[in-house]
Amino acid sequence: MSSAKGISGGISGAASGVNLPVLRSHNTALVLDLLRTAGPDGISRLEVADRIGLTPQAVSKITARLRAEGLAAEAGRRASTGGKPRTVLRLVPEAGHAVGVHLDRDALRAVLVDLTGAVVAERGASLDLGAGKAAVVDGVVREVSALVEGRGTLLGVGVGLPGPLDHALGVLHRVTGFPEWDGFPLREELERALGVSVVVDKDTNAAALGLAVGGQGESFAYLHFGAGLGGALVLGGVVHRGARTGAGEFGHQVVQLDGPVCECGNRGCVEALCLAAVGRGDYEEAARVLGTGAANLVALLDIDVVLLGGRTVAARPECFVRGAAAVLEERGRRVGEDAVPVRVAPGGGREVAEGAAQLLLAPLFGRGEG
Amino acid sequence: MSSAKGISGGISGAASGVNLPVLRSHNTALVLDLLRTAGPDGISRLEVADRIGLTPQAVSKITARLRAEGLAAEAGRRASTGGKPRTVLRLVPEAGHAVGVHLDRDALRAVLVDLTGAVVAERGASLDLGAGKAAVVDGVVREVSALVEGRGTLLGVGVGLPGPLDHALGVLHRVTGFPEWDGFPLREELERALGVSVVVDKDTNAAALGLAVGGQGESFAYLHFGAGLGGALVLGGVVHRGARTGAGEFGHQVVQLDGPVCECGNRGCVEALCLAAVGRGDYEEAARVLGTGAANLVALLDIDVVLLGGRTVAARPECFVRGAAAVLEERGRRVGEDAVPVRVAPGGGREVAEGAAQLLLAPLFGRGEG
DNA sequence: CTACTTTCGCAACGCTGTTGCCAAAGTGCA
DNA sequence: TGCACTTTGGCAACAGCGTTGCGAAAGTAG
Known part of the structure; x- marks a missing residue:
C-alpha cells in the first residue's frame, strides 16, 4: 500500500x-x-x-x-x-473552526474544534430523540449557537447519530427505536436553521473518521459496544460507507447459524450473542464472540488494527481487549502471520462528537469525498 | 455514489x-x-x-x-x-494486447486478449503446481510464447493463481497445498524469462477485476466455490486487496461458533460447513450457508450484488443462486430494503484467465493502481 | 436558396508545476 | 577573522494543461 x-x-x-x-x-x-x-x-x-x-x-x-x-x-x-x-x-489552528454534534438516544453532546481537530469548547444536554422533530432540531440549534458565539470562521456543523440514514443526502431512515424519523431531511433542516454547511453521518462512521484523521491507522475496524453493537470500517484511509451508507453493520453479522433469535429478526447475530453473554455476566464469553466477529473482519478485509469503543467496553476495557486479542492471536498462529492488534479507541466518550466535526474538516485535508 | x-x-x-x-x-x-x-x-x-x-x-x-x-x-x-x-x-481493439494466465493446482490456461478485453486466442495445458518451480515457470513461458507469436504490441502478462501471495511485490507465500512456493518471486522470474511486464494476483482477485471491468457492478462480492471456497471484493469499482493482498478470505469466515473443525484449524468456517453439506449431497443446505455468509458481506459492506462462480456452483447454478437469494431476500424484508441480487458470474470457466489479462489492461483505463 | 443549429478545430489565454539561476544563511576549516 | 562550501528558498522564464473566443464545416427547416 x-x-x-x-x-x-x-x-x-x-x-x-x-x-x-x-x-x-x-x-x-x-x-x-x-x-x-x-x-x-x-x-x-x-x-x-x-x-x-x-x-x-x-x-x-x-x-x-x-x-x-x-x-x-x-x-x-x-x-x-x-x-x-x-x-x-x-x-494556524485558529484559522478555522467546526462543530461536531453527537445525537444519542437520550443526550446531545457538541464540541467546537479548531483546524487541528483539538476541542476548544464543549457543551452537553439531555435530549430525547423521541421528543419530536422540532424539539430535537431546536435543541441542536441552541447548543450549536451557544458554542459558536463570537467565533469568526465556522466551516460548518457535523452531526453523528444512530442509523440507518443516507450520508450523501443527509436524510434519516428508520432510526432504530425511533421510526418516526423516517424520511426526515435533517441536513437540509439544520442548514436552513443554522445558516451554515451541515453534514450528517452514522455515529460509528463519524467516530471512525475521527480516529482515521487522528492517525489511528490506514485500515481498521471500529467496533462500538454500548447498548447495542455497531461498527464502522476505514479502508485505505477512507471511511467505507457503501452506496447507501449501510456499511459497517457489524452487530448483525451471523456467527452462529440457527443461534438465538436477535431483535433484528435474524438468528445468531454477534450482537444477540454478546448482549446475552453480558446479561449473564459472562464478559469473557462476550469478548470471545466479539473477537470471533473481529477475526472475520480481519480475514475478509485484511485490516491493520481493531479498535474498540462504547460504554460496555469502557466498563471493562482490559477484559474485552484481552479476550478479542486472544482470538486474533490464535488466528495469526494458524495463518503464520503476526496477530492483528486490538486496542481501545481513544476519545473518552467524545469520539463521535469529535469525529462529527471532522466531517467538515477532513475534506480540507483531502480526506473524504468533499 | x-x-x-x-x-x-x-x-x-x-x-x-x-x-x-x-x-x-x-x-x-x-x-x-x-x-x-x-x-x-x-x-x-x-x-x-x-x-x-x-x-x-x-x-x-x-x-x-x-x-x-x-x-x-x-x-x-x-x-x-x-x-x-x-x-x-x-x-481500436488491435492497438494493444495482453496475456492472462490462470495457474491452477493441476492446469494452466492462457488467453490473449485485445484492448477491449475480448479473447483473441487461447491455450491450455495440464501442469502440476507441485512439479517444481522451474517446470512451472517453463510451462508458463512456453504457453505465453506460443500465444503471442507474431503479435506486435504486448502490454504484458497477468497471472492469477491461488494465494496467499503479495500482489504488489509479486512474491508468493505459502500457497495452499504447496508450501514449497513460499517466498518465490514469481513476478520477477517471469519478467526476466519473458522480457515483458508481469503482474501477479490471487485467482479470485483476478476474476473479480475482470468482472468489474466487464461492467458487472460498482461494488460486489465474487464468491468462488470450487474445490474450496474463496472470494474477492470489489468496492467502489476497485478490487479491495488490503495491505497484504489478504482480503477476500471468505471461506474461513466463521458462521458457527464452535462448529465443526475446518482444515484451517478454526471451527465453523463457511467453507467447512459448505463442503460438509456438499459431501452429504445436501446442496440446499450448502446454498443456505453460502447465502448466510453472503448476507454477512452485504450487511457489512453494503454491496450491490453477489456473484457466484466455481465448479461446484457451475454444476448446480439454479440451486445455489436460489438458495443464497432466499437468505438475502429474507434479510431484505427484515431491514425494509430491496434484496441484493445474486447472480452467476459470466465467464464459463475462463474468468480467472480473462481477469488476469485485465491486470495489465485495467491501468490503461484508470482502473487499478497502475 | 436562405436562415438556423450544431459540431469541432484553431488561436490566444490563464494558470499549473518545472527549470535555471542567484541571494541568503548557515557550517567548517585555515 | 576570513574564505570555501553546503543548503535553503525565492525570482523569472518556460512548457504544457484545460479554457475561452471565434469561425469554418455540415447538417436541417422553411
Whole structure:
C-alpha cells in the first residue's frame, strides 16, 4: 500500500476529469494535511516536497498562498545540517473552526474544534430523540449557537447519530427505536436553521473518521459496544460507507447459524450473542464472540488494527481487549502471520462528537469525498 | 455514489502530488475507458466531455492525440439533431494486447486478449503446481510464447493463481497445498524469462477485476466455490486487496461458533460447513450457508450484488443462486430494503484467465493502481 | 436558396508545476 | 577573522494543461 497513487483509480462511471483548479486544490489539501499531521512542531518545505512528490519550488508557491490566506505560518527553524537551516511551517489552528454534534438516544453532546481537530469548547444536554422533530432540531440549534458565539470562521456543523440514514443526502431512515424519523431531511433542516454547511453521518462512521484523521491507522475496524453493537470500517484511509451508507453493520453479522433469535429478526447475530453473554455476566464469553466477529473482519478485509469503543467496553476495557486479542492471536498462529492488534479507541466518550466535526474538516485535508 | 470525485481522497500518507503529466494521463485514461465501455458502437466527443466534466475542446485535444497514436479511430456519424452530426469515436481493439494466465493446482490456461478485453486466442495445458518451480515457470513461458507469436504490441502478462501471495511485490507465500512456493518471486522470474511486464494476483482477485471491468457492478462480492471456497471484493469499482493482498478470505469466515473443525484449524468456517453439506449431497443446505455468509458481506459492506462462480456452483447454478437469494431476500424484508441480487458470474470457466489479462489492461483505463 | 443549429478545430489565454539561476544563511576549516 | 562550501528558498522564464473566443464545416427547416 505504499504505491504513490495520486489520482483516484476509482469509479469509472462517476470518475470525473481533472482541470487546473481541481489539481490545485488537491495539491493544496495534501500540503495542509502534512502540516496538520506534523502538529505544533511543524514541517519544512523540503520535507513536504519530498513526501508529496512535487518540487520544492511548487511547495514554496503553495505555502506562500497558504500563509497569505492565514492558514499557515512560519514557526522557527531547524538546526542546520551544514547549510542554511530549514524554515519550519505549521498550521494556524485558529484559522478555522467546526462543530461536531453527537445525537444519542437520550443526550446531545457538541464540541467546537479548531483546524487541528483539538476541542476548544464543549457543551452537553439531555435530549430525547423521541421528543419530536422540532424539539430535537431546536435543541441542536441552541447548543450549536451557544458554542459558536463570537467565533469568526465556522466551516460548518457535523452531526453523528444512530442509523440507518443516507450520508450523501443527509436524510434519516428508520432510526432504530425511533421510526418516526423516517424520511426526515435533517441536513437540509439544520442548514436552513443554522445558516451554515451541515453534514450528517452514522455515529460509528463519524467516530471512525475521527480516529482515521487522528492517525489511528490506514485500515481498521471500529467496533462500538454500548447498548447495542455497531461498527464502522476505514479502508485505505477512507471511511467505507457503501452506496447507501449501510456499511459497517457489524452487530448483525451471523456467527452462529440457527443461534438465538436477535431483535433484528435474524438468528445468531454477534450482537444477540454478546448482549446475552453480558446479561449473564459472562464478559469473557462476550469478548470471545466479539473477537470471533473481529477475526472475520480481519480475514475478509485484511485490516491493520481493531479498535474498540462504547460504554460496555469502557466498563471493562482490559477484559474485552484481552479476550478479542486472544482470538486474533490464535488466528495469526494458524495463518503464520503476526496477530492483528486490538486496542481501545481513544476519545473518552467524545469520539463521535469529535469525529462529527471532522466531517467538515477532513475534506480540507483531502480526506473524504468533499 | 454519484458524487463526481475526480481525485483520490485516499491514503494521506501515500497520496502524492499531481503535476501536469499525471493530470494528462488521468484524463486520457478516463477518455479511453469511455471509449472501451461504449464498445463498437462508439461514442461522440460531446458525450465524452459531458461524462467526464471537461470541455469539448479538451476532449478534442485528447482524442486527437489518441487517434494519432492509433488507439482511437473515427467510426461514422450519428444522425443529426438539427445541425452538424456528431462524429463517433471508437477504441481500436488491435492497438494493444495482453496475456492472462490462470495457474491452477493441476492446469494452466492462457488467453490473449485485445484492448477491449475480448479473447483473441487461447491455450491450455495440464501442469502440476507441485512439479517444481522451474517446470512451472517453463510451462508458463512456453504457453505465453506460443500465444503471442507474431503479435506486435504486448502490454504484458497477468497471472492469477491461488494465494496467499503479495500482489504488489509479486512474491508468493505459502500457497495452499504447496508450501514449497513460499517466498518465490514469481513476478520477477517471469519478467526476466519473458522480457515483458508481469503482474501477479490471487485467482479470485483476478476474476473479480475482470468482472468489474466487464461492467458487472460498482461494488460486489465474487464468491468462488470450487474445490474450496474463496472470494474477492470489489468496492467502489476497485478490487479491495488490503495491505497484504489478504482480503477476500471468505471461506474461513466463521458462521458457527464452535462448529465443526475446518482444515484451517478454526471451527465453523463457511467453507467447512459448505463442503460438509456438499459431501452429504445436501446442496440446499450448502446454498443456505453460502447465502448466510453472503448476507454477512452485504450487511457489512453494503454491496450491490453477489456473484457466484466455481465448479461446484457451475454444476448446480439454479440451486445455489436460489438458495443464497432466499437468505438475502429474507434479510431484505427484515431491514425494509430491496434484496441484493445474486447472480452467476459470466465467464464459463475462463474468468480467472480473462481477469488476469485485465491486470495489465485495467491501468490503461484508470482502473487499478497502475 | 436562405436562415438556423450544431459540431469541432484553431488561436490566444490563464494558470499549473518545472527549470535555471542567484541571494541568503548557515557550517567548517585555515 | 576570513574564505570555501553546503543548503535553503525565492525570482523569472518556460512548457504544457484545460479554457475561452471565434469561425469554418455540415447538417436541417422553411
